[in-house]
Amino acid sequence: MADAKVIPFDEERPRRRSPRRVRVAPPAGEPVVQPVPEPDRETGGTAGAGGPVGRPGDWDRRIAGGLAFLRRRITGEYEVDDFGYDKELTDQVLMSMMRPLFDKYFRVEVKGIENIPKEGGALIVANHSGTLPLDGLMLQVAVHDHHPAERHLRLLAADLVFMLPVVNELARKAGHTLACAEDAQRLLEAGELVGVMPEGFKGIGKPFRERYKLQRFGRGGFVSTALRARTPIVPCSIVGAEEIYPMVGNAKTLARLLGVPYFPVTPTFPWLGPLGMVPLPTKWTIQFGEPISTEGFPAEAAEDPMLMFNLTDQVREQIQHTLYRLLVQRRSVFF
Amino acid sequence: MGKVVLVTGAARQLGGRFVRRIQREPDVERVIAVDSVGPAHRLGSAEFVRTDIRQSAIARVLAEHAVDTVVHLAVTGGSAGSGGARSAVKETNVIGTMQLLGACQKSPTVRRLVVKSSTSVYGGTSRDPAVFTETTQPKSLPAAGFAKDAVEVEGYVRGFARRRPDVAVCVLRFANILGPYADSALAEYFSIPVMPTVLGYDPRLQFVHEDDVVDVLRLAAGEPGRGTLNSGTFNIAGDGVLLLSQCARRLGRPTVPLVMPAVPWVGSALRAVGVTEFSPEQIRLLTHGRVVETTQMRSTLGFEPMYTTAETFADFARSRGSGLLPPERVGRAVDRVAGMLNADLSGVGPAAEGAER
Known part of the structure; x- marks a missing residue:
């Protein structure tokens, strides 16, 4: 467990990053293709800021999508x-x-x-x-x-x-x-x-x-x-x-008391309190x-x-x- | 040859509507409406017989009018408005059904029996499957209240069907009945300005519209159509599901989540001030919800409800007027915020509004 602190994240990054971005970006039912709607939006409004990338437009769309989402949620107009x-x-x-x-x-x-x-x-x-x-x-x-x-x-x-x-x-x-x-x-x-x-x-x-x-x-x-x-x-x-969560022990009595199938004891769990749940x-x-x-x-x-x-x-x-x-x-x- | 239809529970809203509807059927000659109290509404040309189905007098009524179709609607949860004496309601449900079935058993003329039951016979716990079919065995039988009555009534009806195989018996298990005239405990619950809910649970609810209830009762009381069979047990519910949180938002009523142990306590407090009945069974519904499958209703009974669950609820919500937070106003508030943000961010008005659609 000693090597738990060394976390080299970087290895996976370059490969994974790019495809993920595309998928996360569109908020609501907006089309995935990013660059296409950008130009006309920008020409309609702020011409100066729209130069390098479609950043502001992207944010606007996110906010609009978020608000549309919020509106549907609070009026109950969604389906389950x-x-x-x-x-x-x-x-x-x-x-x-x-x-x-x-x-x-x-x-x-x-x-x-x-x-x-x-x-x-x-x-x-x-x-x-x-x-x-x-x-x-x-x-x-x-x-x-x-x-x-x-x-x-x-x-x-x-x-x-x-x-x-x-x-x-x-x-x-x-x-x-x-x-x-x-x-x-x-x-x-x-x-x-x-x-x-x-x-x-x-x-x-x-x-x-x-x-x-x-x-x-x-x-x-x-x-x-x-x-x-x-x-x-x-x-x-x-x-x-x-x-x-390496479960080294099981507090069976406590588990029975709480009505759960097992109560895990890990090197960190009950000892560090909520921190042990990480x-x-x-x-x-x-x-x-x-x-x-x-x-x-x-x-x-x-x-x-x-x-x-x-x-x-x-x-x-x-x-x-x-x-x-x-x-x-x-x-x-x-x- | 005209049919003679006897309808119990005719003084209630639903019974009255059904009595008026069934008279218009071409093959129905006479309608006998029965209840222990006088109806507040018109019953058209139906004969009203004021009798208590808990008494054996009901057998005489059956014989006197040579009744051939019995529609038993006097199986109710009893609303808080009707005085709410639970034992009397239970007696009408259970003893009344026993008397009525006894009378039917002796009557040589009865050919068809339709019984209104409820999907609450499935109970509903966390260990039940998400969707109940007609054959699902409930994990734990309801211990008290209307649900238990319904289970017992269905038991007696099954016994009757065994003893009189020549009588076509149809048991209709209705989901929560709602509509502009609904007077059930659930309808009253939805009318509380601030709705108490169970913390950490968002039950799935299903509704069936009053119009559909009257329609399906008519279908069950008549001769079966081509390729359909109207005897047996059927779940009746509108398509789709609404969560309780969705219902509250569509009604525009704020909710107060209460921790489970406090719910019965608040329930009895509400009952004390006469707001609504908050029975353990209702708490169960509002905790675990209940969804039934309606394939049998479509394929065997041949009934297509006109309203989905959401449409039923919308119709109900319209009739109740808006709550403290009407969805339109809340929606407009969000639109205003969107408008303000657009002004700040300048120039993407169409984008935001396009997304709103």
């Missing part, structure tokens, strides 16, 4: 879907709040994004780790920012998320829903991209010494859901999330693997427990192998 997913809020606010964490803090490297289909439903199955479910949020940003179609990932979250005030509200608005077969199937059949972390609390709350060892994949319910909805399964391996700035890699097609299976396959266990194992093995491969390639935890 049946699950409470607020696309506009997610795109404009929640994503931009997570993006610095994704780009600057964890410097997430995304590989194999082409394995996610351009359209239609798909189930992304990922490993789960890190004491707090930051990996899920980063996965959501990864899919949205790196996929050419800017697809939105709909995560399936534990029931604890929906029991907590404020958290449940934000989760619903960000497009997450309860991890149950009904919701997952409904989303998949609607052609959405659904993310699931079948390890659940066993994965996210495992001690640090068991890092990158995949836990049991629930009861394989995700496989039968994908089979029923006839959508491909995309295995996904996330490296880096295990070390953000995650370690590890370097992350998110690798999407080859999709596993469910097209070829007959309709009754979802009821076949043997096939389900086999498929579950196949997905689990693939994620585990990719994890090992990525770990071998990794030079250091922090860069």
Whole structure:
């Protein structure tokens, strides 16, 4: 943990910077192409300032977009879907709040994004780790920012998320829903991209010494859901999330008292108070693997427990192998 | 051969509207309107029979008029305005339904039974799926209040359907009914100038318009159309979803978020001053919300609601007048700010206004 203070950010910068700028810049429904509307705007108004770059115009547009956004919000004129997913809020606010964490803090490297289909439903199955479910949020940003179609990932979250005030509200608005077969199937059949972390609390709350060892994949319910909805399964391996809060102990009594599945003790956490909640700035890699097609299976396959266990194992093995491969390639935890 | 339709709960707003509507159907010969209190509104040419469905007299009414279609609307939450004696409401809901079903069972003429239920039978907790279908088993059954009544009523109706397989039974589970004449507890809640909400929860709500309720009841009480089936259990709701925060903003009413333990306390305080009933069931709705699937309503029952959830709410909001922060005025305020900023930044007026659209 001693090398935690040395954080060479610079390596990733030059490569990542330029494409990101383009995507963040347009605020509301404005077109992405920057230079085109600039000239006529500038000639209409301040001629002198508009010389070198379209800076003032850009800001005006940002402010106008922001105000339009504000207007829609405070008059309630926006749409949410049946699950409470607020696309506009997610795109404009929640994503931009997570993006610095994704780009600057964890410097997430995304590989194999082409394995996610351009359209239609798909189930992304990922490993789960890190004491707090930051990996899920980063996965959501990864899919949205790196996929050419800017697809939105709909995560399936534990029931604890929906029991907590404020958290449940934000989760619903960000497009997450309860991890149950009904919701997952409904989303998949609607052609959405659904993310699931079948390890659940066993994965996210495992001690640090068991890092990158995949836990049991629930009861394989995700496989039968994908089979029923006839959508491909995309295995996904996330490296880096295990070390953000190295959980060296678990205060079980306290956890039971608070009604949570585990109460983490990290080298910093209860000792430094809120400061201990700052995650370690590890370097992350998110690798999407080859999709596993469910097209070829007959309709009754979802009821076949043997096939389900086999498929579950196949997905689990693939994620585990990719994890090992990525770990071998990794030079250091922090860069 | 004309039909004889008996409608319970005719003294209430919705019952009255349905009675007036069903008379206009060509194949309906007579309409018998039943309630324990006299209606405040006209019932057209319907015969009003003042009887309490908790008494066995209802069997005589059925036999006397040779009723063949029973539309049971006297399953209500009871509004705060009606005195609000909860036990009496519960008795009408449950005992009244039992009496009515008993009478129907003995009647040789009854062919069709339509029962108004509510989507509150699904309960609604954080562990429930986001969208309920007709077959979803609730994670925890409602413990009290109207929702429990509705669950019990549906249980008795299922028993009746088993004993009288020759009677077509249709149970309609309505989402929150709103409209210009709504007198439900939720409508009263939306009329409080400053709405108390549960801190940290933004429930998803679904509404169905009064006009659609009357329409779907008419559809269920008649003969099924081509390729449709109007017996069974159906969710009835408008398309789409509104969050409570959205509702408050569209009404222009500020909200006061309260921490969960304080909500029942504030609720009873509000009840004490006679503002609204704030039942545990309502708190549950305002915490977790409730959304139902309406595929069955479309494909099997063959009903297309005229109003979406948002349109229903807009119609309701128009009838209630604006709140303390009308959305138009708030919107204009933002426009003014935009105008001021434009003046400062000079020259990009069209850009800002273009973006406003």
